[in-house]
Amino acid sequence: xxxxxxxxxxxxxxxxxALKNINLTLPGGSILGLIxxxxxxxxxxxxxxxxxxxxxxxxxxxxxxxxxxxxxxxxADIGFxxxxxxxxxxxxxxxxxxxxxxxYKSWDADLFRSxxxxxxxxxxxxxxxxxxxxxxxxxxxxxxxxxxKLLILDEATAGLDPVVRDEILDEFLGFIxxxxxxxxMSSHITSDLEKVADYIAYIHRGEVVLxxxxxxxxxxxxxxxxxxxxxETIDRAxxxxxxxxxxxxxxxxxxxxxxxxxxxxxxxxxTTLEDIMLFVGKGEAK
Amino acid sequence: xIGLIMKDILVMRKLLKSYLLLIVIYIILAYLxxxxxxxxxxxxxxxxxxxxxxxxxxxxxxxxxRYAMSLPLGRSKVVGARYLxxxxxxxxxxxxxxxxxxxxxxxxxxxxxxxxxxxMVSTAIGLLLPTILxxxxxxxxxxxxxxxxxxxVFIPVIAFVLLVKAEIIDFSALNRLNGLSPTAILGGSTLxxxxxxxxxxVSYLISCRVAAxxxx
Numbered sequence: 176x177x178x179x180x181x182x183x184x185x186x187x188x189x190x191x192x193a194l195k196n197i198n199l200t201l202p203g204g205s206i207l208g209l210i211x212x213x214x215x216x217x218x219x220x221x222x223x224x225x226x227x228x229x230x231x232x233x234x235x236x237x238x239x240x241x242x243x244x245x246x247x248x249x250x251a252d253i254g255f256x257x258x259x260x261x262x263x264x265x266x267x268x269x270x271x272x273x274x275x276x277x278x279y280k281s282w283d284a285d286l287f288r289s290x291x292x293x294x295x296x297x298x299x300x301x302x303x304x305x306x307x308x309x310x311x312x313x314x315x316x317x318x319x320x321x322x323x324k325l326l327i328l329d330e331a332t333a334g335l336d337p338v339v340r341d342e343i344l345d346e347f348l349g350f351i352x353x354x355x356x357x358x359x360m361s362s363h364i365t366s367d368l369e370k371v372a373d374y375i376a377y378i379h380r381g382e383v384v385l386x387x388x389x390x391x392x393x394x395x396x397x398x399x400x401x402x403x404x405x406x407e408t409i410d411r412a413x414x415x416x417x418x419x420x421x422x423x424x425x426x427x428x429x430x431x432x433x434x435x436x437x438x439x440x441x442x443x444x445x446t447t448l449e450d451i452m453l454f455v456g457k458g459e460a461k
Numbered sequence: 462x463i464g465l466i467m468k469d470i471l472v473m474r475k476l477l478k479s480y481l482l483l484i485v486i487y488i489i490l491a492y493l494x495x496x497x498x499x500x501x502x503x504x505x506x507x508x509x510x511x512x513x514x515x516x517x518x519x520x521x522x523x524x525x526x527r528y529a530m531s532l533p534l535g536r537s538k539v540v541g542a543r544y545l546x547x548x549x550x551x552x553x554x555x556x557x558x559x560x561x562x563x564x565x566x567x568x569x570x571x572x573x574x575x576x577x578x579x580x581m582v583s584t585a586i587g588l589l590l591p592t593i594l595x596x597x598x599x600x601x602x603x604x605x606x607x608x609x610x611x612x613x614v615f616i617p618v619i620a621f622v623l624l625v626k627a628e629i630i631d632f633s634a635l636n637r638l639n640g641l642s643p644t645a646i647l648g649g650s651t652l653x654x655x656x657x658x659x660x661x662x663v664s665y666l667i668s669c670r671v672a673a674x675x676x677x
Contacts, residue, residue, distance in 0.1 A: 225531045227677040250533035261528035263472045263519055270471045277464035278532045 177203050177239065179325045179357035180224070185233035187223055194219055194381045197233070201325075201374070204354040206347065208372030208389070209361035210448060212456050216381040217361040218258070221329045224359070225255065238324055251280065254318030258330040260310035262317075264303030268296050271317050279321035287320035294342075308339040315343060319350070326350060326358040332367055340364070344371050365448035369393070375448065379455050389448075397431030397443040398450050400424075405441060413437065416454040427454040465529060465542030466549060469516045476515065480508050481557075488561045492568055498576055501561055502583040505554040509587030513547050513595060514610060517603035527677045536672045540599070544665045547591045548658075555584055555654075574643055581650040588657030590614075592664040599671040 178200050185197035194216045201207040209217045222228045224235055226242050235242040240249035262271055268291050276282040291298055294312035302310065311331060318326060326347070332340045348371055350356050362368055368375065368389070375392055377385035385392070401409075406417065406424040413434055416427045427450070428434040428443060435443050470477065487504060490496040520526055529539045558580040566573045593613055597606040624630045641649075 222677070227527060227530055229676065247533045247535055250531070253533075255531055257527065257531070259524065261523050261525050263523040263525065265472050265475070265519070266468075270468075274464040274468040274471065275532075277462070277467075278534060 177355075178236075179203050179238055180207070180359055181234075181236040182220075182224070183234050185220070185223055185235065186231045187219055187228065188231055192216070192219075192381060194223070197378070197383055199376055199383070199386070201357050201359055203324075203357050204351055205373035206351055206358040206360060206371050207374040207376060208365075208368030208448075209359065209376050209378060210363075210365055210368060210452060211361075211378035212452070213363075215378045217378055218329055219381075220378065221257075221327060221359070221361060224327060225250075252322075252324040253327060254321065254323035254325070255327040256311065256314045256318050256329070256331040258333065260302065260305075260307075260314050262302050262310075262313065264301065266302050267299050268302075268313055268316070269298040271313065272320070275317055275320070282321045284320075286322070287316055290316035290319055308335050311335060311343070312339070315346065319346075324356050326356070326360075328358065328360040328362075330361060330363065332362060332364055340367060347371055365452065369448055377448075377451065377455065384455055385451065392451070393445065393447070395430055395432075396446045396451060397428045397434060398446040398454075399426040399428060399434065399438075399441055399443045401426070401441055409438065409441075417459050418454060418457065419459070425454075427451065462534065462538050462542045462545065465534075465539060466546045468525075469543070469546040470549075472519045473512065473515060476512075484554075484557050484561075488557075488564060491561065492564060494569075498561065498565055498571065499579060502558065502579050505558055506583050506587045506590075508554060509547075509550060509584075510590040510594075510610060510614065512550055513543070513591045514598065514603055514607060516543065516546065517598040517606070521603050530677045537669045540665065540668045540672050543595065544591075544661065544668070547588075547595070547661070551584060551588060551654075554587065555580065558584070574646060578646060578650040581653050585653035585657040588654060588661055592657070592660040596664055596667040596671055599668045599675070 180199065180201035182197055182199040185194060187194040192214070197216075197220055199207065199220075209220065211217050219228070223230045224237065224242060226246055237249040238252055242249045266274075272284055272287045276284060288298070291313075294309075294316060296305075296309055296313055296316065302313070305313065315331070332343055335343070344367060347358055347360070351358060360368070360372065372389050375385065375387065375389045376383050399409075399414075401424055403419065403424050406419075406426065409426065413428060414426045415429050418425045427446065431443050431445070434441075484501065484504065487496055487501045491498050491501055520529075526539075530536060532539075559577075562573055562576040562580060565571045565576065590610070590613060594606055594610055597609050600606075621630070
């Protein structure tokens with residue numbers, strides 16, 4: 176199976192912030208969810224992928240093409256939705272079709288119209304009259320209308336209500352169903368990624384601190400709830416991160432089953448991506 | 462590239478329509494002897510100066526550059542589209558100017574050579590403004606480039622007036638132009654917009670360099 180995205184050794188420094196040695200792979204037929212706090216480096220990574228900023232080091236290959244040396248080839252089969260709608264308020268959805276059609280050899284005007292219909296977007300209405308959800312649906316219609324093989328989404332579902340988000344997530348699942356297509360999706364809404372992502376990469380302060388198959392992470396990682404006294408009895412090597420609160424302590428463990436066998440008196444539960452983010456973002460190292 | 466040129470036209474269609482309407486009204490008023498033809502020419506220059514900056518302002522408002530640079534076009538084509546938009550605008554305004562010239566010649570038997578020369582000079586000046594402003598807009602953005610527009614327009618005018626008042630500029634030299642044949646004047650004036658085009662080509666290369674080094 177071809178990898179749709181291969182990133183190796185990506186570095187980009189801004190002085191006060193740096194992406195450090197990012198390595199990511201996105202196989203065809205899957206969704207990679209990029210999670211991380213604000214300013215962790217998700218958007219910087221996506222900007223490097225789209226060659227909007229110059230990388231200091233590393234290689235990025237999109238659908239087998241280098242994203243800088245073969246930029247036009249690399250981007251020809253990519254659809255992207257960034258964190259906002261870039262279409263001027265004075266434009267109408269049908270104008271967007273006219274603008275983008277010459278940019279893509281494989282632009283499908285009928286498909287674009289069918290997405291507009293599907294998402295209930297009036298062709299002749301001005302963008303300035305659209306809600307945020309409608310603008311995102313317009314961006315998504317524009318991103319899908321040239322039959323891309325890879326979708327790159329940066330906070331595409333942020334600020335949308337659960338119904339619209341669910342509708343868009345269904346569209347994503349339909350998109351990757353043929354096995355060749357893939358999606359890189361950065362999002363703060365970890366519950367969305369738990370629904371649709373196959374792989375998760377967690378970027379924290381410019382570094383990938385966790386990367387792997389989502390199911391494997393969620394099946395393996397666990398959250399331990401205990402008292403401060405109980406926490407002291409646990410071997411530090413068995414803990415990844417800890418959090419101490421007024422009413423008790425919590426710890427993140429990487430192997431839930433092994434932990435439960437070793438400490439049968441302690442309750443260890445399944446964890447969520449949000450828990451993992453909170454442990455890494457706010458917790459203490461073991 | 463065609464799509465990006467179309468984008469500029471579609472985003473500014475209301476503005477373009479209102480300018481077109483004003484040009485038509487001015488031509489009619491000039492035809493009815495309410496206005497001098499040179500007024501239309503000045504208006505055409507203003508359009509050529511303002512529209513590219515407006516295009517950048519609209520782009521900044523919607524952060525279009527980030528989207529455009531993500532398309533499979535390459536930075537030079539995105540920049541090229543803006544220059545082609547300026548050229549399309551120039552062609553349009555020249556066509557309107559020529560139509561006005563023809564109309565006034567047919568109606569009032571006004572000297573077409575004088576009007577043609579005025580049109581060519583104004584087109585050359587009209588091309589000079591984006592030649593300087595487009596690289597500045599790529600470098601600084603529309604808002605920070607706007608003061609330069611006023612500087613480019615007003616500093617030479619003020620300098621010219623001061624030089625005339627100080628009697629440094631001698632207008633008698635212009636009388637020598639009267640001795641030139643109409644063909645020479647016609648040829649010479651046609652060269653002016655061509656020089657403007659050459660300047661625009663150099664400006665394009667500078668803008669490409671600026672855009673290539675920029676992060677979006």
